[in-house]
Amino acid sequence: MGGMPLNDMPWWRWRSNVRSALHMLSDPVFQHETWLTGRPGYGDVTDAVYRLVEDTWLDNWSADKYVGTIFRDAQEAALVDVAVLRVLRIMHQVGADAPVAAYMEHQGWPEAVQAARDAHVRLAAADGEDPDVPPRSLEVLAIMTGGPDASA
Numbered sequence: 001m002g003g004m005p006l007n008d009m010p011w012w013r014w015r016s017n018v019r020s021a022l023h024m025l026s027d028p029v030f031q032h033e034t035w036l037t038g039r040p041g042y043g044d045v046t047d048a049v050y051r052l053v054e055d056t057w058l059d060n061w062s063a064d065k066y067v068g069t070i071f072r073d074a075q076e077a078a079l080v081d082v083a084v085l086r087v088l089r090i091m092h093q094v095g096a097d098a099p100v101a102a103y104m105e106h107q108g109w110p111e112a113v114q115a116a117r118d119a120h121v122r123l124a125a126a127d128g129e130d131p132d133v134p135p136r137s138l139e140v141l142a143i144m145t146g147g148p149d150a151s152a
Contacts, residue, residue, distance in 0.1 A: 021052035023135045026117035035100040041137040079119035086112035
């Protein structure tokens with residue numbers, strides 16, 4: 001999100017949180033090296049899902065509702081919807097407080113990761129960023145959005 005035009009979308013802070021979550025959920029190397037090892041500053045799967053649906057209520061209605069405010073077009077929204085549904089299905093099956101390994105061992109996890117990747121790549125490209133850089137810490141996200149330090 002270093003190159004993201006921060007004032008480009010009306011609800012850019014929400015877009016930043018959604019992008020951060022999708023980025024972490026879409027990167028298996030990050031998940032193994034950061035979430036599985038408990039590296040501080042990046043939260044866990046539950047934290048990422050919370051950022052994905054927290055302010056947007058994407059767990060209750062379609063991302064299409066936010067075209068023009070958080071998402072640029074219907075294709076972005078559709079990709080986000082698929083990712084949200086796949087990740088939430090796993091969360092409901094393994095439990096919100098399950099260890100990271102329980103998510104990663106779930107038979108549907110590779111499909112959820114791919115759906116998050118598809119959405120992440122689309123949003124990152126639309127924001128002029130390289131989708132393959134490692135995810136930024138929650139502290140960096142908080143600094144960029146002017147929000148509270150989420151890494152505590």
